[in-house]
Amino acid sequence: MGLPQKIPAIVLGGGISGLTAARTLQEQQREFLLLERCPTLGGLTRTVEVGDFCFDYTGHFLHLSRYATPGDIPYANLNNDEWARISRRSCCFVGGKLISAPIQYNLAELPESLFHQCVESYNARPSLLNSVDATFRDYMVSGFGQVLSDLFLIPQNEKTMAISLDLLSKDAVRRFFPAPDEKLVRNGMAARAPLSANSYNSTFWYPKTGGIGRLVQGLRTGIRNCAVNQDITSVNLREKTICTSTSGMIRWDQMFSSIPLKSLCELTGDEGLQSAASSLSHSSTISFNIGLRGPLRPEFEDLHWLYIPDRAIPFYRVGFYSNIGKGTCASGNSAIYVEVGLPSEEVDRTDLLHDLQPKVVQSLEDLGWIDSRDVVCAVIHVMRHAYVHHTPRRDRALDVILSRLREYDVVPIGRYGLWDYTGMEDSMESARAAVLEVGQCNTV
Numbered sequence: 001m002g003l004p005q006k007i008p009a010i011v012l013g014g015g016i017s018g019l020t021a022a023r024t025l026q027e028q029q030r031e032f033l034l035l036e037r038c039p040t041l042g043g044l045t046r047t048v049e050v051g052d053f054c055f056d057y058t059g060h061f062l063h064l065s066r067y068a069t070p071g072d073i074p075y076a077n078l079n080n081d082e083w084a085r086i087s088r089r090s091c092c093f094v095g096g097k098l099i100s101a102p103i104q105y106n107l108a109e110l111p112e113s114l115f116h117q118c119v120e121s122y123n124a125r126p127s128l129l130n131s132v133d134a135t136f137r138d139y140m141v142s143g144f145g146q147v148l149s150d151l152f153l154i155p156q157n158e159k160t161m162a163i164s165l166d167l168l169s170k171d172a173v174r175r176f177f178p179a180p181d182e183k184l185v186r187n188g189m190a191a192r193a194p195l196s197a198n199s200y201n202s203t204f205w206y207p208k209t210g211g212i213g214r215l216v217q218g219l220r221t222g223i224r225n226c227a228v229n230q231d232i233t234s235v236n237l238r239e240k241t242i243c244t245s246t247s248g249m250i251r252w253d254q255m256f257s258s259i260p261l262k263s264l265c266e267l268t269g270d271e272g273l274q275s276a277a278s279s280l281s282h283s284s285t286i287s288f289n290i291g292l293r294g295p296l297r298p299e300f301e302d303l304h305w306l307y308i309p310d311r312a313i314p315f316y317r318v319g320f321y322s323n324i325g326k327g328t329c330a331s332g333n334s335a336i337y338v339e340v341g342l343p344s345e346e347v348d349r350t351d352l353l354h355d356l357q358p359k360v361v362q363s364l365e366d367l368g369w370i371d372s373r374d375v376v377c378a379v380i381h382v383m384r385h386a387y388v389h390h391t392p393r394r395d396r397a398l399d400v401i402l403s404r405l406r407e408y409d410v411v412p413i414g415r416y417g418l419w420d421y422t423g424m425e426d427s428m429e430s431a432r433a434a435v436l437e438v439g440q441c442n443t444v
């Protein structure tokens with residue numbers, strides 16, 4: 001397709017945030033063009049099919065707080081009959097046992113000696129949050145005590161985000177972390193029936209057939225003016241132009257960008273932005289999606305996912321697609337995902353296929369969780385940008401970057417555009433709100 005040389009609104013990135021921005025612009029009858037570097041739309045919420053297996057990029061479950069049902073999500077064209085509402089069943093693998101998650105509200109399930117140590121240390125937990133330099137590690141230790149922090153909270157989060165918790169701000173993951181609520185912790189120590197903890201993911205939605213890519217299909221239905229295979233290679237803020245690897249220069253008046261903020265700053269060639277962006281760091285996640293012949297081990301029969309804090313085990317989480325969506329593999333088989341966190345700079349130095357994958361499979365076998373002879377297929381998905389790091393440097397840099405981009409009519413959207421720790425619903429909503437806000441300013 002020949003691309004226009006000038007366009008009023010340009011949208012960078014064709015994941016759910018870019019698609020939502022494009023749909024909102026389309027609804028407002030504004031002229032736009034969306035550019036995506038990959039051959040397919042959907043970003044991290046794509047689903048791939050391999051024979052009878054259906055793998056998401058990694059486990060992606062729709063948590064809703066603003067909207068009651070998938071059918072209420074603006075522009076997504078979703079039919080509630082095709083979605084199941086699921087109550088989460090997840091565990092933590094600690095002391096060789098499966099402990100219900102969140103572990104901090106289920107301490108009575110720990111082996112006896114660990115339980116007593118956790119209770120004692122909880123009762124003696126220090127108060128470390130008064131200092132302006134308090135870290136995410138201080139938040140854990142103050143909230144739950146040293147023993148539980150060392151046993152689970154610190155290694156689990158360090159494996160996931162591939163960074164020392166000493167470097168993260170005390171409120172690094174905010175609502176995504178079950179809070180240090182004394183009533184819930186004490187209730188879990190007493191092994192009383194769980195109180196309603198109402199965490200962000202205690203229930204979620206998932207398609208009854210296929211994978212989370214259904215959300216992408218819904219958003220892209222009827223959308224006009226999307227161009228794929230368009231890798232943006234430079235952004236000139238003063239001239240308001242961009243170049244892609246396959247097309248010439250395109251002029252724009254307004255930009256909505258869902259590509260990672262750090263990459264956007266680098267593409268501008270602007271020294272101030274590049275310098276501020278050097279304070280932004282993130283982890284990568286490698287997801288090994290594995291199709292297995294036969295059922296899962298009986299202990300995983302009705303589990304959705306498992307957290308694995310043990311540093312000797314290479315992965316931080318194992319999820320069971322086939323316990324979540326019945327359409328993710330043929331009946332009688334099973335489909336799982338296994339996530340490994342890496343510092344972003346290590347991805348290109350790691351031989352994923354010949355080194356990391358065999359280690360992952362071997363470790364699953366050593367644990368007795370799979371028999372490698374049952375592996376039918378494996379797909380590796382690399383998420384170069386997985387968890388953005390909320391550090392004090394990030395918070396300072398973000399203010400500088402966002403206000404400078406605004407001067408040039410560039411509005412970042414989505415989890416990576418805004419360099420934030422958010423889920424799919426927030427990403428879509430940030431895109432819709434940004435387009436509506438700019439539309440209002442233009443009509444005032």
Ligand SMILES: Cc1cc2nc3c(=O)[nH]c(=O)nc-3n(C[C@H](O)[C@H](O)[C@H](O)COP(=O)(O)OP(=O)(O)OC[C@H]3O[C@@H](n4cnc5c(N)ncnc54)[C@H](O)[C@@H]3O)c2cc1C
Pocket residue numbers: 012013014015016017018035036037038041042043044045058059060061062063230231232233258259260263285339383385386387413414415416417422423424425427
């Ligand atoms: C391990 C993991 C698990 C997660 N689990 C959940 C979950 O269970 N539930 C939930 O709600 N959320 C989850 N999330 C978060 C969710 O993935 C994001 O909120 C959401 O996918 C963000 O969508 P997006 O469109 O903003 O970004 P993306 O999906 O990353 O889309 C950005 C797009 O920009 C394109 N792009 C990048 N650079 C360029 C360039 N130079 N030129 C052109 N195009 C470019 C990319 O190819 C991509 O298609 C998870 C995230 C991770 C990492």
